[in-house]
Amino acid sequence: MFTGIVEELGEIREVTRLPDAARLTVAAASAVSDARHGDSIAVNGVCLTVVDVRDGTFTADVMSETLLRSNLDGIERGDVVNLERALAVTARLGGHIVQGHVDGVGAVVERSPAEHWELVRIALPSALARYVVEKGSIAVDGISLTVSAVDADSFTVSLIPTTLELTTLGRRAPGDRVNLEVDVLAKYVEKLTAHAARPVSPSPVTTEVTR
Template sequence: MFTGIIEETGVLKKVHKGAHSALLTLQGDVIFDDLEIGDSVSVNGVCLTVSGLSSHTFQADVMHETLNRSCLGRLHSGDFVNLERAMAADGRFGGHIVSGHIDGIGTITSVRRDDNAIWYTIAAEERILRYIVEKGSIALDGISLTVASVNNTEFRISAIPHTVKSTTLSYKKAGDPVNLENDLIGKYMEKLLLPVPDKPQSGGITREFLAKSGY
């Protein structure tokens, strides 16, 4: 599990592409203090497992499903990436619950400065937007951000200078793709409220009951 508080921006040093997979070699500094083979690292919001390790580089395999769901397959050598180690049990929880499992890809449609903040507008599919709520949390390329507004086609976030400077947001422009992970809570709630297939409802709390009760 991650928190969406980026520890550093690393560099993608090498990409070795297979038929439907990839092996990434990434370089960093901060996260190597206690990094070991088998550890989980969030790379632009994607949970990857360290399969090879040297002084300031690590390797990670990316499978077919991950390439289809995320922007990792679009990265090139020299690109900057957001890096975060998995949260320690005694660590400070500064962001929100981030699993590192990407729901889909969004596209930045505009970047606008507003005094000391920068507004990013991101277009996304309806299946992703349905779980995004105003003032809720969203992980954008692994960065824990607060949603400022949302409609049927896009959502907006406003980032402070520290967040922009400390992440790959500083390099983003209109037209760039980004990895999106919805807040887990909304997805779990929807799943639990849906009826079990081929099993009739027998009282208890249902969607109809909640609607009649004003929820």
């Protein structure tokens, strides 16, 4: 479990392509300071399991399902990535509940700089549109953001200087692909309300025969 508050920027040191997977080695400072085999670290919003830690780097395997659903399929050596360690029970929930389970990939459409912030519009896959609402939360490349505007096929977020400086969104150009994770609470509400709306079939009447 994560909060979408990026701890640091890491650098991809090595990418090993396998027939149905990939193995990433990431250089970091804070993220590897207490990392152990089996720990979870979010890389661009994707929850990955640490399989090795050495010399200021950690290594994680990425299965084919994750590659299909995220922008990690195009990751290359030297790329910069957002990193966040799993949430400690005693930590503050500074962003929102983020699972690290990417729902789909969007693309930066346009950037509109202002004096003290920047508006970034991102294309929204149609299958995810119903989960995104104005003033709701969404994770973009693992960054917890508030939706400032939304339409049928895109949404807009407002980025403060800190977010631009300390995350990959400060470097993303129009056309760049970004990982999207919608608010998991919205998905659960949808399923529960759909179930409640279905008519309940009457139970069959049985007659007990006493002998």
